[in-house]
Amino acid sequence: MHTLNVELGTRSYPILIDAGLLGLPGVLDAQVAARDVLIVSNTTVAPLYLSAVSAALQPRRLLPVILPDGEAHKTLVNLSRVLDVLIANRFGRDCAVLALGGGVVGDLAGFAAASYQRGVALVQVPTTLLAQVDSAVGGKTGVNHPGGKNLIGAFHQPDAVVIDTHTLSTLPARELRAGLAEVIKYGLICDAALFTWLEAHLDSLLAGDAAALAHVIRRSCEIKAAIVGRDEREHGERALLNLGHTFGHALEAATAYKEWLHGEAVGAGLVMAAAMSQASGFLSAADAARVRQLVERAGLPAHAASVSPQLLLEHMRIDKKVQGGRIRLVLLRAIGSAFISDDYPQRALQGTLAAYCGDAR
């Protein structure tokens, strides 16, 4: 078992990574101090892994809440459903919420844990590549609003993140590709060697090679844990993790969270961020091309045909990264070197949107 730590003083917590962890006696059990546990999952994941998780947590009082699957269900209404179950069953402040699923389940269950009784324990058991490499780590929780992605939420760190890489064996190919977008992101912002490794091993990853997947999960968690440990509340460096996300969140919101998986939107967002960086004179054409090629090889869309440039821009303006009216973007100087700026040519943004959105291909 591989163990990493997110170092946050008294709120530090472990990330456990290995194949088969959910079936290993004592592992999950040791990470859950509570006697009463609400397990939040969805209709896709629960039939696959709820029984294993429940068995691992015996003899606690366990209650499941099974949500519909998909980003469109990460809403205040479903948050309220989870809270209703906690309250109706009189769960005390010493209970725990366990998130079993992908990013939607983790974000929503995490926000429920953050806001129930002003904060109860949370354990993340991510079952998608995207959640394992990104969303389950770092304490960002929340729900979407028709007006924008993750606009309502809280920072609430888990007590533990338990990653059973075996769960990827049941992950649909589309979801696997979506998760790779976040892995590519880590390479782009701070690890050129990881990016090069991805270029060399992408086919193994897409084929579901367990060793290759384990490698990128570990490296992604290492990078994220280090950044979160230095900047939990995103006052500085952590914002680099939003590379591609201002474009991506806007794509998701503009299509009512129904068309794109989050990782797919991030993939397109990475290509747009690279194109923007090139058009602004920060990034070489060769590096921008490498970004686009890797994203496309990963089977991720680089173009948003159904969204007009104008609509995307409108949604970018209500994303969380807007300050003082200007859209702050994470841009690239090189592969492995990102920075944050709101000082770029507006025509670079307009040109990028025109090139990658709508029918103007």
Next chain:
Amino acid sequence: MHTLNVELGTRSYPILIDAGLLGLPGVLDAQVAARDVLIVSNTTVAPLYLSAVSAALQPRRLLPVILPDGEAHKTLVNLSRVLDVLIANRFGRDCAVLALGGGVVGDLAGFAAASYQRGVALVQVPTTLLAQVDSAVGGKTGVNHPGGKNLIGAFHQPDAVVIDTHTLSTLPARELRAGLAEVIKYGLICDAALFTWLEAHLDSLLAGDAAALAHVIRRSCEIKAAIVGRDEREHGERALLNLGHTFGHALEAATAYKEWLHGEAVGAGLVMAAAMSQASGFLSAADAARVRQLVERAGLPAHAASVSPQLLLEHMRIDKKVQGGRIRLVLLRAIGSAFISDDYPQRALQGTLAAYCGDAR
């Protein structure tokens, strides 16, 4: 102008107290860094003070959200309304939420500030005695659930608390009395001299004497600021501030937040806590009588005729203070000395509820 500080490291903030602060040029202005400010108020307070607050904050972009008045409106639905306005008007992460009103407005606006974009700035401008002496200070925010009081919320400290004691001149007598319950509470938990002072000056307070009110506001804020500074997240000492509140919250929830003002429920809760402490052998009969007499002289109800003992107990069991199935109560050893315990005779609790609830007077 009297200034206190809540000492929380980088998140420390001032409490400004004086008569006429809202009309004093520059005072409120200096506490609001944001350019975009959402002012949350209610239908009672807005007609009285919204124009003064708006004038003090010119030339910012100001938007008001005016909620219906009353505890029954401190709901997820109204939280959602506030968030909708923030989002529809594209308020950025650098905006501020200003709470202008009593505890309901402050708690709901505070939770909106806590959860919008995972946290934006908050300024508390409390206009009721209860909010000025208690709820505006310390960062507890939240909304009610039909199942229980404040079950959904967050810790989110304000940037400043601006208390204009002139606003009490328009406060209904019933609201003034409700606020006194929290002042009596401070005396009971840690300041016997304050309690004795209240016994001597209650008539001045009830008559609205400005100097007497200013005295209790300052002293209450001093006590609360010190306790919050030592125990922000209620891991220990801060729980003493819940004296009377487990009974009180249950009274409010059992009557659907429509019958009792929060302070009234706390007043009755203080009498019940004192009676419990006496019945458990912790508090002298003489001290318990002093508690009941002061609460009753303040015009607060000591008896809950419309709620049966059984119903109150059920609601107490879902309050936040339950851990491991036992109801933890704040009890009294003496006036000015409170402690927390779940080790008391069950018959003392049953006897207290039988004596103070339902028709069994």
